[in-house]
């Protein structure tokens with residue numbers, strides 16, 4: 001009997017560059033992706049080129065990552081300061097998306113792992129927050145694996161395909177915040 005093993009899957013994560021604009025437009029323009037985010041229909045490569053240029057400009061602290069599956073960009077994730085208020089420097093906002101045809105193969109996990117590692121060990125973020133529509137069970141299951149917890153629910157938070165939908169705020173605190181050495 002011939003046993004066939006499943007094809008090997010190779011996932012790698014790297015920082016997004018302007019040259020990924022077409023891949024971003026493809027992911028964010030997918031009808032199985034943008035309704036779950038705050039993105040709009042009619043994604044455009046040109047707009048993503050501008051956004052990626054802006055996010056990667058010198059002095060910006062945003063982290064935009066892409067995931068490649070067997071060499072193709074199939075997912076993206078972002079870690080952003082929550083705003084300019086200096087008293088909220090400890091808080092960062094996170095978002096993630098993976099093309100529908102490659103889900104449940106670990107791409108989302110690889111992106112979350114990379115972002116949590118960066119947040120914990122390189123920027124010392126104390127509080128990671130994200131919004132997730134209350135019917136997005138798959139995303140919530142992924143976030144729970146990384147110790148995010150629901151903190152509250154915002155009713156009628158966003159318009160999605162003609163309906164106002166509720167959104168959970170999910171939060172993860174740094175599991176082991178670094179401290180300066182004692183004398």
Ligand SMILES: CC(C)(COP(=O)(O)OP(=O)(O)OC[C@H]1O[C@@H](n2cnc3c(N)ncnc32)[C@H](O)[C@@H]1OP(=O)(O)O)[C@@H](O)C(=O)NCCC(=O)NCCS
Nearest residue numbers: 036096097098103104105106107108109132138139141142
């Ligand atoms: C949420 C999302 C990023 C997950 O990406 P993914 O590559 O499928 O994630 P993974 O394969 O790493 O899944 C990791 C775990 O998350 C959970 N999970 C992911 N999708 C799930 C689903 N549809 N149903 C239930 N659990 C799910 C599972 O526990 C899974 O582990 P398992 O496959 O071993 O059971 C992807 O579904 C997506 O991009 N959705 C559309 C955009 C979106 O909603 N983004 C989040 C906005 S808040």
